[in-house]
Amino acid sequence: MPELPEVEITRRGLLPDLAGKRVSALVVRQARLRYPVPPDLAQRMVGRVLAGVERRAKYLLFDFVDGVLLAHLGMSGSLRLVPTGAPLDKHDHVDIVFGSRALRLHDPRRFGALLWLTPPAQHHPLLAHLGVEPLSEAFTPQWLHRATRGRSAAIKQVLMDSRVVVGVGNIYASESLFRAGIDPRTPARRLSAARCARLVPAVKQTLEAALAAGGSSLRDFVHSDGSPGYFQQQYYVYDRDGQPCRKCAGTVRSLRQGNRSTFYCPRCQR
DNA sequence: CTGGTCACCTGGAAGC
DNA sequence: TGCTTCCAGGTGACCA
Numbered sequence A: 001m002p003e004l005p006e007v008e009i010t011r012r013g014l015l016p017d018l019a020g021k022r023v024s025a026l027v028v029r030q031a032r033l034r035y036p037v038p039p040d041l042a043q044r045m046v047g048r049v050l051a052g053v054e055r056r057a058k059y060l061l062f063d064f065v066d067g068v069l070l071a072h073l074g075m076s077g078s079l080r081l082v083p084t085g086a087p088l089d090k091h092d093h094v095d096i097v098f099g100s101r102a103l104r105l106h107d108p109r110r111f112g113a114l115l116w117l118t119p120p121a122q123h124h125p126l127l128a129h130l131g132v133e134p135l136s137e138a139f140t141p142q143w144l145h146r147a148t149r150g151r152s153a154a155i156k157q158v159l160m161d162s163r164v165v166v167g168v169g170n171i172y173a174s175e176s177l178f179r180a181g182i183d184p185r186t187p188a189r190r191l192s193a194a195r196c197a198r199l200v201p202a203v204k205q206t207l208e209a210a211l212a213a214g215g216s217s218l219r220d221f222v223h224s225d226g227s228p229g230y231f232q233q234q235y236y237v238y239d240r241d242g243q244p245c246r247k248c249a250g251t252v253r254s255l256r257q258g259n260r261s262t263f264y265c266p267r268c269q270r
Numbered sequence B: 001c002t003g004g005t006c007a008c009c010t011g012g013a014a015g016c
Numbered sequence C: 001t002g003c004t005t006c007c008a009g010g011t012g013a014c015c016a
Helices: A004-018 A041-045 A141-148 A155-159 A170-180 A193-215 A218-223
Strands: A025-028 A050-056 A059-064 A067-072 A078-083 A092-098 A101-106 A113-117 A253-257 A260-264
Touching (some): A004 A050, A004 A059, A004 A078, A004 A101, A004 A193, A025 A041, A041 A067, A041 A113, A141 A193, A155 A170, A170 A193, A170 A260
Antiparallel strands (some): A025 A092, A050 A059, A067 A113, A078 A101, A092 A101, A253 A260
16 A cells, blocks of 8 residues: 555554553564564564654654664555454564554565664665655755756656655656646656646645545554555546546546556646 | 666456 | 456566
């Protein structure tokens, strides 16, 4: 499920319940995730107090005094708080136990990750080369214009390049380009300053809207079982091939870019 | 450096 | 009904 909004919603849901709590146990049932769960993770974490939870790109960073637990949800991961010892579902791979409650990682496809980073965490290879946060003030039209010079790849693929801007996945890349009225196949270097001035706010608005929608189902997202990640979220184009465009009543089309599906409205996006 | 392709893994839906 | 094929929200490795 997770693109940036889902990861941020998870972070906001966990923070008030877990900040200041001490890890009492770690249970690893399946260590084979994207990277192996470190064998010494329990030694690192048990007995330590969680100081806070941050997010960088789609990574969740659980801060402890002497290190950081990095979590990534991959394509299918979720983190939920459950009563300690709650019945297990298939693919419930790891429990981080905080006394009477446990943070449970569920991830059918196992593209997610749990790693221990020693300070300075931002120097870790997974974090060191990440681009700008799309919801930060650093993500400006001028910045995007400069970053796309010399890039012949399609703007949709550049939007999804985490060395440029982080957190924009396959759904929100299509949605953002629709909002901006830009053809996803446009070579990035050919985006004018004026088009960058449309695209940057479109990305921010798309992510903010998803955050607002997810926020309304936050309780379910974190606490209950198998809850939907989205609260009746309506997409403009994603997964709507052949259906009428919500703006012009033309027909939404799909194509493949770099082995990923792209959805767009040929009339609204040029 | 860039851009293109593939692999990792499981499960659900569609096709036959 | 059962088997096969395709597809899925991410991202790093590998190649030219």
